[in-house]
Amino acid sequence: MIPNVLKMKKILILAVCSLVLSFSCKTDRSTQEKEASSPKEITILEKVANAHGYDNWKDIANIKFTFNVDRDSSHFERTWSWNTKTHTVIMTTRQDTISYNRKAVDSTTASTDGGFVNDKFWLLAPFQLVWDQNNFSYEHTEQIEAPISKQKMHKLTTVYANEGGYTPGDAYDYYFGDDYIIKEWAFRKANQKEPNMVTTWEEYKKLSGLNISTMHKRPDTDFSLYFTGVEVKQ
Incomplete structure (x- = not known):
């Protein structure tokens, strides 16, 4: 048993x-x-980027654009062609043409790359929120009066680290509605309290899934920064 x-x-x-x-x-x-x-909840950075077509960026092979600045009676422009796969950049001005690779920037091309970073930032700032997110701190608040329109909007502030990059310690204030499309922004050098520049974001164009603002104006002066000849290839 x-x-x-x-x-x-x-x-x-x-x-x-x-x-x-x-x-x-x-x-x-x-x-x-x-x-x-x-689904994983996306951050406010991703929401703004996606509203401008960031989820389509992976399909973009080349982007070409002319960066223009009109101030009073003066005009400045330079054209860029950026191969996003090979990292090759070509800058064309009335005086010169320079080609370099962003993976191999040296002392001879650093100045040119600095210009490219500046112009690209104006064109693709919503995407930079994702690309640069490890290099800045940020704060999101709602129902803040936008500096130009005086309308109540979301405000997203990014403050870059004090070391590295071309603009260490600088701050940007993005203003947008519930659709996350940027309407205005302010640049504050070294995170100072008062902005150095405040401009609009307008004249959006949709190209291969990207939603790009092609015009930025300052209400307090005869100034406009805009893009022409924008071409996007997949």
């Missing part, structure tokens, strides 16, 4: 273990399915 009792105990233990294992597997599977069905 004793062997039979021991045998029954072993069978009972195995059955309990099997039940626990089965329950554990179902629980793990249920948790995994729940996590898979619950």
Whole structure:
């Protein structure tokens, strides 16, 4: 009888273990399915970037644009062609044409690259919120009066780290509505309280899924910064 009792105990233990294992597997599977069905909540940085077509950037192979600045009676412009896959950049002005690779910037091309970073930032600032997110701190507030329109908007402030990059310590204030499309922004050098420049974001154009603002104006002076000849290739 004793062997039979021991045998029954072993069978009972195995059955309990099997039940626990089965329950554990179902629980793990249920948790995994729940996590898979619950999309990761995106940040305010991603929301603004995506509203401007960032999720389509992966398909872009080349972007070309002319950066223009009109101030009073003066005009400045330079044209850029950027191969996003090979990292080759070509700058064209009335005086010169310079080609370089962003993966191999040296002392001879640093100045040109600085100009490219500036002009690209004006063109693709919403995307820079994702590209640069490890290099700045940020704060998002709602129902803030925008400096130009005086309308209540969201305000997203980014403050870059004090070291590295071309504008260490600088701050940018982005103003946008519930659609996350930027309407105005302010630049504050070295994170000073008063802005150095405040401009509009207007005349948006959709190109290959990207939503690009091509005009920026200052209300307090005869100044406009704008883009012409914008071409996007996939």
